[in-house]
Amino acid sequence: MYFDGSLMKKSVGVGLVFLLPLGIRMRYMVRLHFPSSNNAAKYEALRNGLCNAIELGIRRLDIRGDSQLVIDQVMKESSYHDTKMAAYCQEVRWLENKFDSLELNHIPRHLNEATDVLAKAASSREPVPTAIFASDQHKPSVLSSPEVMELEEDPMIEPDPLVDWRMLYFDNLFCDALPTDKTEARRLARRAKSFVLVEGELYK
Template sequence: MLMATWKLLHYFTYHKVTVVTSYPLGDIICNRDATGWISKWALELMGHDMRYLPRTAIKSQALVDFVTEWMEEQLPTPDVTHEYWMMYFDGSVMALGSGAGVVLISLDRSKVRYAIRIHFSASNNAVEYEALINGLRIAIELGATWLYVRGDSELVIDQVMKESSCKSPLMIAYCQEVPRLMDKFKGIELHHIPRRDNDAADFLAKLAARRDPSPSGVFINGIHEPSTRIPESLI
């Protein structure tokens, strides 16, 4: 359930969710004496409107009635008109500098490629965040409202999805900036992919890091400071 709330945050934020289960999850999560991981999970789930119902045996016509009632209560009218844009992002740190690469694929399957030259000292994780944040900003400017995001930085994806914690103030600031941008979409999903499946964004990131000339069809941007500010409380 916890992973579902992370990956489908926009659904859990705007809808009441009913969990049908054969296990007493409600009693476990709502147990005030819980400690350790259970108390941590309960704290994470506390902000969502969720109820837990036991799974019971249903037969014959009762099953039909149950399914009909369930569908009417739980499922909104499906939006068959929307489709998802796709976004791939990657970062690169090399001897000549750092860079980020972003590939956006629109609804008509046309591709927009960005190579972003980073003109400040940045770690490998920082350039990955720069790629993700700048890619989200570009997608917003281009009018994307539904977006699949794919990147090969497992750490960045895990931190954004709250599966691992940030250490430095800059990483915390980056990790806080991403959800603010995600809130501007009607629907968005982040997925980790193998490096071999991210060749196009990797090529653009290395192109920007090497300061190579822009090939045809590639937009070159430059940024001279981090795309987020460290809150004074973290300094």
Template structure:
């Protein structure tokens, strides 16, 4: 009964090539992670109504809650400085509220362009404001500024005018008084 049967194992090279081919050409079907960035949205505007100045800001949380601010400025400033004051003071509030990502919308093309580095600051005063905004930007994981037409910034515009006119405000509006500019103003800076 001498059958001449021999056992010879198959080499792993052929089977490994098949495994490598399948792994390379098959998409892995892992569940995609739920990514939420929790962006806050902020609209800001300033208003100069001689002799008074006002700032309006609307902060919208990721869950769509709206916080409305009317800020009375008790110092003299140009329209562009008032716009910067609106931006700076509400960035500080957003930081206090633990907002880490922020979409910022304003109708001041100059301020948005300067902050986004699309135009340069021509005066030392605007440079000082820009530098203050830049310091605050570092406190966020993500911040994007967008210029919006004035018609798309009506809620912040309403609040800015309300503050500048010193009119009584609705109960859901937070009122702040600011007595000094957000930046150190040196004599002769304009």
């Protein structure tokens, strides 16, 4: 899934492209009818994409976008100091649990042109082209609140060089074991979805 959000003057839009097996391509555009920042628009794109994937019954998803900030925040490699961004990040992490496997990767803008075109078309309120699913969203997916400030900012966790990193995933997949540290446990639970055990061997 490719995602992007666009802010043009006072209008905001979202673009999504799903590449499914057998070469099937599904394109979505969402017109957002509320004030939004550029980063919030990209979060709305990501959230809309996850919700659409869940409705389609997709259980394994490779997500690609050109927003380094959004991807770093969701992957816990960057902190957030804005309550709205924290709320969006929390919402995305909650939706992640609906998938068996999910990866989020940053790509250069020129590799995300198809979704950029859709997002700009949605934000400029252009007529909807044929074979594109279009919808309207009239309120934000999340609301910032003081409680969001209580969320932990997840630091980068340095692996212990004396511990085989594979054992953490093996223990999680085979014994459903998680570290006692909550931050490390969340990170391991996410990354473990990209691995599978086959006859005692760990594969990504």
